[in-house]
Amino acid sequence: MDPLAAIRDTFFQECEEQLAELESGLLAMEGGDQDPETINAVFRAVHSIKGGAGAFQLESLIRFAHVFETALDEMRSGRLAASADVLKTMLRAADVLADLVSSARAGQEGGHPQQAALSDELKAMSGAAGADDDGGEEDWGDFEFQPMSAAVDLPADTPPARAFVVRFKPRADLYAKANEAALLLRELTRLGDSNVELDTSEVPLLTDIDPEAAYLTWTVTVSGDTDELAIREVFEFVDGDCELSVEAQGASEGAGETGLDIGALLARVQADAIPTIETAPDEPFELEAPAPPPVADLAPVAPPPLSVVSPAAEVHPEPLAANQARKTEAGATIRVDLDRVDRLIDLVGELVINQAVLAQRVMEAGLARASAVAMGLDELEQLTREIQDSVMAIRAQPVKSVFQRMPRLVREVAAMTGKPVRLVTEGEATEVDKTVIERLADPLTHMIRNAIDHGLESPEKRAAAGKPAEGVVKLAAMHRSGRIVIEVSDDGGGINRERVKGIAIEKGLIAADATLSDEEIDNLIFMPGFSTAAEVSDISGRGVGMDVVRRSIQALGGRINITSKPGKGSTFTMSLPLTLAVLDGMVVSVEGQTLVAPITAIIETLQPKAEDVHSLGGHARVISIRGGFVPLIDVGMALGYRATPLAASDGVALLIEGEGGARAALFVDAIQGQRQVVIKSLEANYRQVPGVAAATILGDGRVALILDIDTIVAVSRGEMRKAG
Amino acid sequence: MSMTVLTVDDSRTMREMLRLALADAGFRVVQAEDGIHGLEVLQAEAPQVIVTDINMPRMDGFGFIEEVRGDPKHRAIPILVLTTESDAEKKNRARMAGATGWIVKPFNPDKLVDAIRRVAA
Amino acid sequence: MSNTTLTLAESLDMNAAAPLLQALKDKRGKPLSVDASQVRRLGGQCLQVLLSAQATWATDGQPFEIAEASPEFTDGIALMGASQLAAQSTVQDLTQ
Numbered sequence: 027m028d029p030l031a032a033i034r035d036t037f038f039q040e041c042e043e044q045l046a047e048l049e050s051g052l053l054a055m056e057g058g059d060q061d062p063e064t065i066n067a068v069f070r071a072v073h074s075i076k077g078g079a080g081a082f083q084l085e086s087l088i089r090f091a092h093v094f095e096t097a098l099d100e101m102r103s104g105r106l107a108a109s110a111d112v113l114k115t116m117l118r119a120a121d122v123l124a125d126l127v128s129s130a131r132a133g134q135e136g137g138h139p140q141q142a143a144l145s146d147e148l149k150a151m152s153g154a155a156g157a158d159d160d161g162g163e164e165d166w167g168d169f170e171f172q173p174m175s176a177a178v179d180l181p182a183d184t185p186p187a188r189a190f191v192v193r194f195k196p197r198a199d200l201y202a203k204a205n206e207a208a209l210l211l212r213e214l215t216r217l218g219d220s221n222v223e224l225d226t227s228e229v230p231l232l233t234d235i236d237p238e239a240a241y242l243t244w245t246v247t248v249s250g251d252t253d254e255l256a257i258r259e260v261f262e263f264v265d266g267d268c269e270l271s272v273e274a275q276g277a278s279e280g281a282g283e284t285g286l287d288i289g290a291l292l293a294r295v296q297a298d299a300i301p302t303i304e305t306a307p308d309e310p311f312e313l314e315a316p317a318p319p320p321v322a323d324l325a326p327v328a329p330p331p332l333s334v335v336s337p338a339a340e341v342h343p344e345p346l347a348a349n350q351a352r353k354t355e356a357g358a359t360i361r362v363d364l365d366r367v368d369r370l371i372d373l374v375g376e377l378v379i380n381q382a383v384l385a386q387r388v389m390e391a392g393l394a395r396a397s398a399v400a401m402g403l404d405e406l407e408q409l410t411r412e413i414q415d416s417v418m419a420i421r422a423q424p425v426k427s428v429f430q431r432m433p434r435l436v437r438e439v440a441a442m443t444g445k446p447v448r449l450v451t452e453g454e455a456t457e458v459d460k461t462v463i464e465r466l467a468d469p470l471t472h473m474i475r476n477a478i479d480h481g482l483e484s485p486e487k488r489a490a491a492g493k494p495a496e497g498v499v500k501l502a503a504m505h506r507s508g509r510i511v512i513e514v515s516d517d518g519g520g521i522n523r524e525r526v527k528g529i530a531i532e533k534g535l536i537a538a539d540a541t542l543s544d545e546e547i548d549n550l551i552f553m554p555g556f557s558t559a560a561e562v563s564d565i566s567g568r569g570v571g572m573d574v575v576r577r578s579i580q581a582l583g584g585r586i587n588i589t590s591k592p593g594k595g596s597t598f599t600m601s602l603p604l605t606l607a608v609l610d611g612m613v614v615s616v617e618g619q620t621l622v623a624p625i626t627a628i629i630e631t632l633q634p635k636a637e638d639v640h641s642l643g644g645h646a647r648v649i650s651i652r653g654g655f656v657p658l659i660d661v662g663m664a665l666g667y668r669a670t671p672l673a674a675s676d677g678v679a680l681l682i683e684g685e686g687g688a689r690a691a692l693f694v695d696a697i698q699g700q701r702q703v704v705i706k707s708l709e710a711n712y713r714q715v716p717g718v719a720a721a722t723i724l725g726d727g728r729v730a731l732i733l734d735i736d737t738i739v740a741v742s743r744g745e746m747r748k749a750g
Numbered sequence: 751m752s753m754t755v756l757t758v759d760d761s762r763t764m765r766e767m768l769r770l771a772l773a774d775a776g777f778r779v780v781q782a783e784d785g786i787h788g789l790e791v792l793q794a795e796a797p798q799v800i801v802t803d804i805n806m807p808r809m810d811g812f813g814f815i816e817e818v819r820g821d822p823k824h825r826a827i828p829i830l831v832l833t834t835e836s837d838a839e840k841k842n843r844a845r846m847a848g849a850t851g852w853i854v855k856p857f858n859p860d861k862l863v864d865a866i867r868r869v870a871a
Numbered sequence: 872m873s874n875t876t877l878t879l880a881e882s883l884d885m886n887a888a889a890p891l892l893q894a895l896k897d898k899r900g901k902p903l904s905v906d907a908s909q910v911r912r913l914g915g916q917c918l919q920v921l922l923s924a925q926a927t928w929a930t931d932g933q934p935f936e937i938a939e940a941s942p943e944f945t946d947g948i949a950l951m952g953a954s955q956l957a958a959q960s961t962v963q964d965l966t967q
Contacts, residue, residue, distance in 0.1 A: 029770050037763040070805045078763040080856035196915060201885045204828040204850045205869065207915030211950050213868060222952035229919055232896055232927040237888035241919050244952060263851035826886045
C-alpha cells in the first residue's frame with residue numbers, strides 16, 4: 027500500500043479516537059469535571075485533527091478545526107467560562123467536526139451546512155483574541171513551501187555579485203539551546219564566496235573565562251548570488267539569541283579578493299563538495315499536493331503577525347496527580363493485525379478440541395480417574411481453558427467505543443422530539459468481543475431512539491405526573507454469569523399495555539380473546555409487523571421495528587426482553603455471549619448423526635404425545651402446546667437424512683424461537699446433552715450448506731453440524747404452505 | 751553511520767509521517783508518544799537530534815525540552831519543535847524552554863530534513 | 872623539559888567546554904602541545920577556551936602549539952576564522 031494512503035488511514039482512525047475523546051471530555055465538563063487535564067485533552071483532540079487535516083490539505087476540516095481550537099484554547103486559558111451554554115455549542119461543534127471528518131474520509135470536501143453558523147458562534151465566543159486570529163485560514167494557506175535555503179537559486183531580481191557584511195555575535199543562550207555558531211557559519215558561508223573574520227578581543231584569560239559564556243564576534247562578508255533574506259534565514263532559529271546585523275555592500279566588492287584566505291577558500295571547496303541536498307527549490311518533494319507559489323513576505327526578523335496574547339495565557343500547570351493518573355491509564359499497548367489474532371483463536375479452538383478428543387480416548391482406555399495420566403489431563407484441560415479465555419480476551423474491547431456514539435444520538439433525538447433528555451451510562455469498561463461490539467451499534471441506536479421517542483413522555487405530561495422535565499435514559503453494561511448484559515432503560519411512562527394489546531389484536535397477531543400476562547403483552551412489541559403506522563414517527567420509525575432489533579441480537583446468540591412498570595418506565599435487557607467463537611449448544615442425534623442446536627434459541631424441550639401431533643397432509647405436522655399450535659419440523663427430513671418422518675412418540679421436540687420470534691418445534695431423535703462447542707466455519711472449510719450454520723468437532727472426534735435454526739424454520743414454512 | 755532522530759508526538763498520524771519523511775532521508779528514527787516516554791527513550795538511545803510536538807498528554811513539549819536541557823547527559827542535543835505558523839506564543843515558550851529551532855506544521859519533508867541538517871553537526 | 876601534551880576529545884561541543892577548560896588550567900605554567908588529531912567536531916565555546924588558552928600561554932611566556940590536527944579541526948577553525956589556531960601539521964586522511 028502506498029505509504030501515504032496508509033498514513034491517511036491512520037489519520038482517520040485516529041480522528042475517530044480523537045472525536046470520541048473530544049465528546050467524552052466535553053460531556054465530563056458538562057457534568058462538572060474541572061480537571062485541567064480534561065480540557066487539555068479536549069483541546070489536544072481538536073488540535074491533532076487539525077494537524078493531520080493540514081497534512082492532507084482537507085481545507086474545510088482545517089478551517090473549522092482551527093476556529094474550534096481557538097475557542098477551546100480560550101476556555102483552556104480561563105478566558106472563556108465553561109458554562110452550560112458554551113459547552114452545548116462545543117458539543118454541537120464536535121458533531122459538525124465529526125461530520126466533516128466523515129465527509130473528508132469519503133473524499134467529499136464540501137463543508138457542512140452548519141459549519142458557517144457554528145464557526146461564527148465559536149468566533150463570537152473566542153471574543154477579541156479570537157477575532158484577531160481570524161486569519162487562521164491564511165495561516166494555513168501559506169505554510170506550503172518556503173524554501174529554507176532560499177539561497178540556492180533565487181529569482182534574479184537581486185543584482186548578482188553583491189556582497190553582504192554580516193556581523194554575528196552569539197549570546198550564551200544560543201549555545202544553551204544547542205545551537206552552534208560553527209554550524210551557522212557553515213550555513214552562511216555556503217551562500218556564496220565568504221570571508222570570515224573573527225574578533226577575539228573579548229575572550230578573557232583562562233582564569234576568568236566562563237566556558238559556557240559567549241565572547242566571540244564574527245564578521246562575514248558573503249558575495250555572490252544571494253540576498254539578505256537568505257542570510258537572515260540562516261539565523262532564523264537564533265533570532266534573539268545573538269546580535270546580528272546584515273549590511274549590503276556595493277556590487278562585486280566581495281571578499282575572496284583578500285589574497286590567500288583559508289576560510290573563504292575552504293568554504294568554497296566545501297560548498298562545491300557538498301552534495302546538493304535541496305535540489306531545486308521549485309521542485310520540492312512534498313507529502314502534500316502541489317504547492318502554491320512561495321509567499322514573498324517571510325522576513326524572519328519581523329515579529330510574526332499575531333494577536334496580542336494576554337499574560338493570562340499561561341497554561342495551568344498540570345497537577346501531578348492528574349499526570350500520574352494518566353500515566354497508569356496509558357498502559358503499554360501494541361497493535362496487532364486482526365487476522366493474526368483470529369488465526370490464534372482458531373488454533374486455540376483446535377487445541378480445545380484436541381484436548382477433548384484426548385480426554386475421551388483416555389476415558390475409553392479405561393484409565394482410572396485418579397491415574398497420573400487422567401490427572402495430568404485434567405490440568406491440561408484447565409490450562410487449555412485459560413489459554414482460550416486469554417486469547418478471547420485479546421479480541422475483547424470495552425463497550426465504551428459503542429456507548430460513546432450514543433450521546434450525540436441522544437442530543438439529536440432530544441432536539442427533534444423537543445424532550446430534554448439526560449443520558450446516563452454505566453459499565454463502559456465492560457469488555458466483549460469486537461464483533462459483538464460492532465454489531466451492537468445498530469440495535470442500541472434503535473433502542474435509544476425508541477426510548478426517547480416512545481418511552482419518555484412529553485415535558486407537559488412529565489410535569490403532570492410530578493416528574494422532572496428532563497427525562498433520563500440509562501445505558502448500562504455488566505458481566506453476568508459468563509455473558510454480557512446490556513440494559514437500556516428510561517424513566518418514562520412504561521408500556522401502555524391496553525394500547526399494545528389493542529394493536530396486536532388489530533394486526534391479527536393475537537386472538538381477540540387471548541389472555542396474556544403483563545410480561546407477554548410487553549413482549550408483543552418484538553413481534554414482526556407490530557410497528558404500526560400510528561406508531562411510526564420520524565425518529566424511530568423508518569420501517570424498523572423492535573422485531574429487527576430482536577433479530578440482530580439473536581443473530582449474535584443473544585436474547586432480549588423487556589420489563590415495564592406503568593408510570594415508572596421500561597427496561598430492555600439484552601444478554602449476549604462474550605465471544606462468537608464458542609457456543610453453548612444442545613447436542614442431539616438425528617438418524618445416527620450428531621447435531622448441535624444453539625441453546626439461546628431453545629425455549630424448552632418436550633416429549634410429544636401422539637395425540638398432540640396433527641398432520642396437515644404431506645409430511646407437514648403441527649404440535650399443540652398449551653392450546654396453541656406450532657409447526658413440528660422433522661430435522662432428519664429437513665436435512666435430508668430420512669425420507670419419512672419419525673413417529674411422534676419416538677423423538678423429542680425442541681421448542682424454539684426463530685427469526686422474528688416465530689415459534690416452531692424441531693423434532694429430533696434424542697438429546698445427548700449440553701456443552702460448549704468451538705465453532706468452525708463450514709463456509710471457510712467446505713461450503714455453505716442450507717440449514718447448517720457451522721460445524722464443530724466433539725470430544726470423540728466426530729464432526730457435528732450446528733443447526734441454522736432460522737433457515738430450517740423458513741424452509742419448512744415454505745413446504746408447509748405448499749402442503750396446506 | 752546514519753544519524754539517529756528521536757521524534758516525540760502523541761499523534762500516530764504525525765509519527766507515521768515523521769517516520770516516512772526521516773527514513774526516506776536516510777535517518778534512523780526512534781519514536782516516543784509523549785514527553786515522559788521521550789525521556790524514557792533517551793535512557794536507551796543517543797539521538798543526534800530530537801523533533802518534538804508541543805501538545806501532548808502526561809508531559810508536553812515544554813516540559814520535555816526543559817527536562818532534556820536540565821540533564822547534563824542530553825542537554826547538548828538539538829531539539830526542534832513542531833509548531834503551527836499561527837502560534838507565536840507557543841514558539842516563544844518553546845524557545846524559552848530551550849528549543850533549538852522549530853518546524854512549521856504541517857511540515858514539508860524537505861524542510862524538516864533541512865532543519866535537522868542545519869542544527870546537527 | 873619536555874612539552875606537555877594535551878589530547879583533545881573527539882567532540883568539542885558545549886558539553887566539552889568546561890572539562891577542556893579544567894584540563895588546560897591543569898597544564899598551565901609549562902609549554903603545551905595540543906593534539907587535535909582526534910577531534911571530529913569543534914564548537915564555538917571550545918574554540919573560545921582554546922583561544923583563551925593560547926592568549927594565556929602567551930601572557931605566561933610559555934610556548935603553545937597545536938601540534939597535530941584532524942581535518943575536521945582544521946576545517947572548523949577555518950570556518951570560524953581562527954587561523955591563529957592553525958596546526959603545524961594536519962593529519963591527512965589518505966582515503967580522500
